[in-house]
Amino acid sequence: MKIQAPKGTKDIFFEETKAWQYIENIARELFEMANFHEIRTPVFEYTELFARGVGESTDIVNKEMYSFDKEKRSYTLRPENTAGVVRSYIQNGLFKTSSPQKLWYKGPMFRYERPQAGRQRQFHQIGIEMFGIDGGSADAEVILVAMRLFKKLKLTNLTLHLNNIGCPQCRNDYKETIKTSLKDEYNNLCEDCHRRYQVNPLRLLDCKSEKCQEIFSKEPTFSVINKDFICDICKNNYNDLLEILKDAGVETKFNNKLVRGLDYYNGPVFEITSENLGAQNAVCGGGRYDGLVELLGGPSTPGVGWALGMERLISLINFEEQNYLDVFIVSDHLKESLLLADLLRGNKVKVDMAFSKAKFGKQLDKANKLNAKFAIILGDDEIEQGFYTIKNLSTGDQFRYNEISDTIACILTNK
RNA sequence: GCGAGUGUAGCCAAGAGGUUAAGGCCCCGGAUUGUGGUUCCGGUAUUCGUGGGUUCGAGUCCCAUCACUCGCCCCA
Numbered sequence: 060m061k062i063q064a065p066k067g068t069k070d071i072f073f074e075e076t077k078a079w080q081y082i083e084n085i086a087r088e089l090f091e092m093a094n095f096h097e098i099r100t101p102v103f104e105y106t107e108l109f110a111r112g113v114g115e116s117t118d119i120v121n122k123e124m125y126s127f128d129k130e131k132r133s134y135t136l137r138p139e140n141t142a143g144v145v146r147s148y149i150q151n152g153l154f155k156t157s158s159p160q161k162l163w164y165k166g167p168m169f170r171y172e173r174p175q176a177g178r179q180r181q182f183h184q185i186g187i188e189m190f191g192i193d194g195g196s197a198d199a200e201v202i203l204v205a206m207r208l209f210k211k212l213k214l215t216n217l218t219l220h221l222n223n224i225g226c227p228q229c230r231n232d233y234k235e236t237i238k239t240s241l242k243d244e245y246n247n248l249c250e251d252c253h254r255r256y257q258v259n260p261l262r263l264l265d266c267k268s269e270k271c272q273e274i275f276s277k278e279p280t281f282s283v284i285n286k287d288f289i290c291d292i293c294k295n296n297y298n299d300l301l302e303i304l305k306d307a308g309v310e311t312k313f314n315n316k317l318v319r320g321l322d323y324y325n326g327p328v329f330e331i332t333s334e335n336l337g338a339q340n341a342v343c344g345g346g347r348y349d350g351l352v353e354l355l356g357g358p359s360t361p362g363v364g365w366a367l368g369m370e371r372l373i374s375l376i377n378f379e380e381q382n383y384l385d386v387f388i389v390s391d392h393l394k395e396s397l398l399l400a401d402l403l404r405g406n407k408v409k410v411d412m413a414f415s416k417a418k419f420g421k422q423l424d425k426a427n428k429l430n431a432k433f434a435i436i437l438g439d440d441e442i443e444q445g446f447y448t449i450k451n452l453s454t455g456d457q458f459r460y461n462e463i464s465d466t467i468a469c470i471l472t473n474k
Numbered sequence: 475g476c477g478a479g480u481g482u483a484g485c486c487a488a489g490a491g492g493u494u495a496a497g498g499c500c501c502c503g504g505a506u507u508g509u510g511g512u513u514c515c516g517g518u519a520u521u522c523g524u525g526g527g528u529u530c531g532a533g534u535c536c537c538a539u540c541a542c543u544c545g546c547c548c549c550a
Binding site (some may be wrong): 063066117118119122123138139168170172173174175176177178182183184185186251254262267319320321330337338339341342343344345365366367368369370371372389391418419420421422423424425426427428434436438439440448450452453455457 | 475476506507508509510511541542543544545546547548549550
């Protein structure tokens with residue numbers, strides 16, 4: 060029986076690894092520019108962290124977690140990283156450092172779902188979190204960093220969707236009003252909506268069923284949807300954010316059906332979607348989570364952040380970087396060529412060799428296929444008489460040097 | 475958990491019940507025994523995801539099973 064990678068996981072190698080590194084390098088550089096600091100938290104945590112942090116009512120906690128028991132404690136592979144970062148923030152007393160605290164992370168996340176385009180069971184996120192600032196400037200900061208990142212990656216066809224889901228008070232009022240307005244039509248709603256009605260009424264409005272949408276477009280629900288339910292405090296912060304986004308020239312699509320599936324969100328929430336993805340078209344998502352630090356046992360601290368999906372981002376990048384070598388050593392003297400390779404590498408020359416005694420024609424062929432700029436030929440003549448033959452593979456010119464330093468100089472000047 | 479589709483070599487594939495399973499890429503060998511890129515010649519599937527069935531005969535039809543893909547739900 061052949062063993063293959065588990066469903067929803069995949070191997071990343073060759074060109075794809077290069078694309079990952081390309082994105083990670085650009086992200087890291089940008090985060091440093093904005094003074095975000097990297098944090099690395101465990102890949103698994105105690106299950107209760109996610110149960111409390113992400114929320115008992117969420118799909119993630121209810122059916123998507125990889126959990127296991129060891130010595131009477133339950134652990135879970137992290138399905139997302141905000142809860143873990145907040146746990147670390149509290150445990151290590153980071154709230155005692157001067158505000159704001161700005162952190163970023165990258166790494167694998169795990170959710171037990173049916174894989175489809177843009178969705179895997181092990182997937183990777185890059186994310187940022189910002190603690191300690193409750194005004195709209197912090198929301199603007201993280202959104203601007205996200206937009207800047209996508210700009211640096213030269214991505215187009217992106218849309219920033221924004222909504223304000225308010226504080227727990229005004230949101231609860233809204234939820235109850237929606238539920239009340241739909242009471243008479245409850246039996247006509249679809250099966251999914253029956254569940255949404257109980258678990259997350261805000262999500263009702265986003266149902267894809269035409270029948271449900273028809274109900275929502277009629278009174279009394281229609282006027283409930285269009286009524287402004289946000290309280291004054293929530294509104295002020297939100298307006299600050301909107302003004303900054305406007306002045307920064309960020310195009311924003313307001314979407315009052317945008318609801319996040321994690322319990323900790325409040326206030327402004329956002330998603331960045333791409334037209335070039337499949338059904339799972341959000342490449343980045345996040346929002347404010349002012350209650351989370353306190354919920355997990357820390358001091359009352361506002362927070363805001365986002366995460367982007369690496370696999371989805373990778374599929375949007377057209378990344379072409381050719382592999383190349385500075386030098387390929389053509390030789391039938393394995394020991395001498397290996398020692399030479401080591402020496403060259405010490406001088407910042409990218410070098411490889413055939414590790415065989417194949418005919419020189421074959422080895423040159425391989426040098427060419429590996430996109431080497433030079434071949435250094437190290438055969439009987441060179442070894443016995445003590446010189447180096449170096450061939451420029453694009454021009455075909457061939458030189459001999461008695462000193463290795465001249466050989467290296469030749470390579471580096473042509474690099 | 476629900477719905478749909480697809481499985482032929484490392485990759486892309488032709489094949490529609492009839493003797494030896496096209497072709498292309500990659501890889502390997504040779505023409506060219508220490509000098510590449512082009513060209514030419516040759517080689518690589520006892521077998522079509524797996525198991526069973528129908529048939530004189532199955533990659534092709536039927537059933538089951540596994541894997542993958544896409545969609546719902548939900549999320550990055």
